[in-house]
Amino acid sequence: MNALLPVVSIALSWLAGALVVRLLLPGRSDAHLAVQLGYGFFAGMALTVALVAGFRILGLGMHWLPVAGILVALSAAALFQGRRRAAGTDSAGGLRAWMSGAGRWQVGLLIALAAWVLARVLLVGLEAGLRPLYAWDGWMHWSPKAKVWIETGQWLEFVSRSGWLNDASRSAYTIRNWSYPEFVPLVQTWVLLPLERWDPVTFGYPWIAVFVALVPAAYGTARFSGFSPLAALLTAWLLVSLPFVHVHAALPGYADLWLGAYVGAAAGSLMLAASLRQLRWVLIAAVFGVVCAWIKVPGAAWMLVVLGGVLAYLLPARVTGLLVAGAFVALAVVLLIGVDLRIPGAGRVALSTAGFDLPVIGQYDWQFNRVFAVILGQLLQGGNWHFLWPACVIVYMIGIPAAIRDAGARAAWLLAALGACFLFAAFVLTSRGAAIESTQITHRAFLPLAILAVMTLPALVTATLRPKGRAESPTRNEPDS
Amino acid sequence: MRDLPEQGWMPVVLAGISALLAGYVLAALAITGMAWFASGQLFPEEPLRIAGADLRAQQVRATRDGDSLTITGLEPNPGRQEYLGESGFGFLVLGPTQVDVSGYGFVRCDCIRQGTDTSLRFFWQQAGTDEPARPTSIPFGPGGAFARLGDRPGWGGTVFELGVLIEGPLDSAMTVEALELHGDSAWSRLRWHWSDWWSIEPWSLRSINSHSLDSHNGSLPLAVVVFIATLLAVGIFLLISRRAPGRSRLSGLVAMVALSWLLLDARWMLDQAAQSRLTWETHAGKIAAERLLDARYGPIYQLARRIREADGADGRAVFLISDRPDSRFLIERLTFHLFPENPFNLAARFWLLRRHASPGDLVVVLENPAAVSHDRENSVLSWANRGRICATRLMDEGFAQVYRVCSPHP
Numbered sequence: 001m002n003a004l005l006p007v008v009s010i011a012l013s014w015l016a017g018a019l020v021v022r023l024l025l026p027g028r029s030d031a032h033l034a035v036q037l038g039y040g041f042f043a044g045m046a047l048t049v050a051l052v053a054g055f056r057i058l059g060l061g062m063h064w065l066p067v068a069g070i071l072v073a074l075s076a077a078a079l080f081q082g083r084r085r086a087a088g089t090d091s092a093g094g095l096r097a098w099m100s101g102a103g104r105w106q107v108g109l110l111i112a113l114a115a116w117v118l119a120r121v122l123l124v125g126l127e128a129g130l131r132p133l134y135a136w137d138g139w140m141h142w143s144p145k146a147k148v149w150i151e152t153g154q155w156l157e158f159v160s161r162s163g164w165l166n167d168a169s170r171s172a173y174t175i176r177n178w179s180y181p182e183f184v185p186l187v188q189t190w191v192l193l194p195l196e197r198w199d200p201v202t203f204g205y206p207w208i209a210v211f212v213a214l215v216p217a218a219y220g221t222a223r224f225s226g227f228s229p230l231a232a233l234l235t236a237w238l239l240v241s242l243p244f245v246h247v248h249a250a251l252p253g254y255a256d257l258w259l260g261a262y263v264g265a266a267a268g269s270l271m272l273a274a275s276l277r278q279l280r281w282v283l284i285a286a287v288f289g290v291v292c293a294w295i296k297v298p299g300a301a302w303m304l305v306v307l308g309g310v311l312a313y314l315l316p317a318r319v320t321g322l323l324v325a326g327a328f329v330a331l332a333v334v335l336l337i338g339v340d341l342r343i344p345g346a347g348r349v350a351l352s353t354a355g356f357d358l359p360v361i362g363q364y365d366w367q368f369n370r371v372f373a374v375i376l377g378q379l380l381q382g383g384n385w386h387f388l389w390p391a392c393v394i395v396y397m398i399g400i401p402a403a404i405r406d407a408g409a410r411a412a413w414l415l416a417a418l419g420a421c422f423l424f425a426a427f428v429l430t431s432r433g434a435a436i437e438s439t440q441i442t443h444r445a446f447l448p449l450a451i452l453a454v455m456t457l458p459a460l461v462t463a464t465l466r467p468k469g470r471a472e473s474p475t476r477n478e479p480d481s
Numbered sequence: 482m483r484d485l486p487e488q489g490w491m492p493v494v495l496a497g498i499s500a501l502l503a504g505y506v507l508a509a510l511a512i513t514g515m516a517w518f519a520s521g522q523l524f525p526e527e528p529l530r531i532a533g534a535d536l537r538a539q540q541v542r543a544t545r546d547g548d549s550l551t552i553t554g555l556e557p558n559p560g561r562q563e564y565l566g567e568s569g570f571g572f573l574v575l576g577p578t579q580v581d582v583s584g585y586g587f588v589r590c591d592c593i594r595q596g597t598d599t600s601l602r603f604f605w606q607q608a609g610t611d612e613p614a615r616p617t618s619i620p621f622g623p624g625g626a627f628a629r630l631g632d633r634p635g636w637g638g639t640v641f642e643l644g645v646l647i648e649g650p651l652d653s654a655m656t657v658e659a660l661e662l663h664g665d666s667a668w669s670r671l672r673w674h675w676s677d678w679w680s681i682e683p684w685s686l687r688s689i690n691s692h693s694l695d696s697h698n699g700s701l702p703l704a705v706v707v708f709i710a711t712l713l714a715v716g717i718f719l720l721i722s723r724r725a726p727g728r729s730r731l732s733g734l735v736a737m738v739a740l741s742w743l744l745l746d747a748r749w750m751l752d753q754a755a756q757s758r759l760t761w762e763t764h765a766g767k768i769a770a771e772r773l774l775d776a777r778y779g780p781i782y783q784l785a786r787r788i789r790e791a792d793g794a795d796g797r798a799v800f801l802i803s804d805r806p807d808s809r810f811l812i813e814r815l816t817f818h819l820f821p822e823n824p825f826n827l828a829a830r831f832w833l834l835r836r837h838a839s840p841g842d843l844v845v846v847l848e849n850p851a852a853v854s855h856d857r858e859n860s861v862l863s864w865a866n867r868g869r870i871c872a873t874r875l876m877d878e879g880f881a882q883v884y885r886v887c888s889p890h891p
Contacts, residue, residue: 123753130761130765139813139816176813234735247689383749390708
């Protein structure tokens, strides 16, 4: 029975998020429900972690009930408000309509594919639900804080090694990467709070939930991008069938799946903004982008990628082009002149032709690494991605004309391009590239880009297939049945 | 994107299936042709599969100085190992290394040094198990060492350490021409690919960074092969379906890509189903502590439990010490299991300053570092002339000793 308590924690967050998203996108069609469920998880978990972090910052102690109470109250309010709004909205039931019009073989395919996805989720659940903490960085970075907090019932601080040695009271703890962002430890804390003890298996349940939530999120995004239910389910299957995504859910403990999922959710929100013509989804994309910086250090760069995509969506193509060119010129000038500032509360900001030192990101030297072949080899070998990368390159190349004329496709294209540029800059142009020789970071670094690519693919494909003469729909784009 | 229309989709589906088959046949022929072109023979007499790390032409120079033997790896893995005493175990690949040898049937070492006092030795672990590594020693013959391993019980898994053991008098130098792990019969590259592509790989500690299914050995990975086949199929399909409606062509195209993806995914699912079965057999029906004890680092968890039970530290520090670089994994795991005690990994600092150790603190010494010694009579823990603190032994678990800091320090 106790093992169910962490599930209750996750369910409360998910429910609150889903009901809030339902307020933003009311409707009862398959596409609406999928978006509410998928994005609801990410919204709910971000909201919950913010609440738990608030308790930590305000020194309000470590309690499950107050946070759960807030989530229940929020859910009730959203449910009440949602019912009032739903009275006037459609309930077209797109999937049902599609099924009545589709051939038997199409319906059969849809059911078979759904069963395949379900089998995959079960495999992930079985593995993550049985195996105790296995993933290395879980031991090192992402679980120690949660374990200490849960087992002591106090928000104890983690400090640097020197800080620990100089603290005779031994009131603080130390680990190698003590200053890493706390989103993932807080997720574990929230989930294990009702147990009041660390559990090496149930701590990983949220990773299963992320994996599950990606399915409706991808499906809903694809539906609103104009895909049929079968094509949308193919997209969702494409995403969760990526072996490396599967591995990170089945062996919970790393922050990479969380980062990838939130990058994907941010990109998907932007695609929804494009198809729904609703600015609120642009705002949601920006919020999810900010959450990325809270998950992992490279998340700060992914946040910039997302914000770049947001700008690309909001601005006309010509202005976006000018901005990108201007940004490159400005960067070149700053590099040549050299900047070295100390910002109170943030730390040193230094940029020169020798290297850079930025808050959160850290200090790196510029260094050209001939690692193209190594990266390419690693991405194609080992069966980690099936043939996602070459397929994506082809689709994104074909999608260039569509990206020029369609705002949603442009945002999709620019998001992927900015993500690829970030990885290129990190590994080819900085001293970080030395680490690429081993396979320790390559796949994890590309995980957010993979999820982003799949989430944005439907919008790009739809825009590419749209006849050239036909402009993008000026009205709200409801999924076709 | 829309699905196939109700009418007229059958010819498109047939065209798609034909194109897909043709694409795969063409890809298989192309790859076989490339293999033929590269090796000069379709079914090579000599199997040329080299395990994981490239061990070919590995040059190792051994220099004797008194009783010590220094073996220096030259290319492609430069490195250096020193050995004391009359026998030495020289790593040809800087070790310990891990080489997946599943499917390799015999091992051969061509060395200039000859004689029965030298043997090829390695430790290997059976695939899919956590059993201790088994040592295997193969004496050198006139031309080096050669052994057929395929018929040994349980053969196939991971080789951890691979090297040459010199038990007799040492020569001044030794050059290893080649050290190779071979397949046990002459299969074509396609056959090797087939066995590689469909082999089941359980979780390994590297899974989280790169779960690798194909060992490929310089040839094309399955994902690339399937992608090339799909591209060929798409090309053929677009040619033969020119008269079909655009939407039908698009649906056929998507279906072909999805089928190819499904092929790769089916292999992955098969692999994962086997893994889940293994996980179920290992962990199902056990409480969390039992699962941790049964896991790879069970003894570390057990040690942490004993320390926590015996400790009563009440916020006291637990210092962890080892001077072996490869102990990092043990120390980090022990650190984690010790929380919410207050552990501190001394590996980087190596010795403990008196001012940092208070009476009641614990010191855990892992894997008997040479530089740390304990004088039981005088209750003194010493760090190779760098520091001495007062400490009494609390427990000895073989691979780890636990001390409690006392006072006053000597």
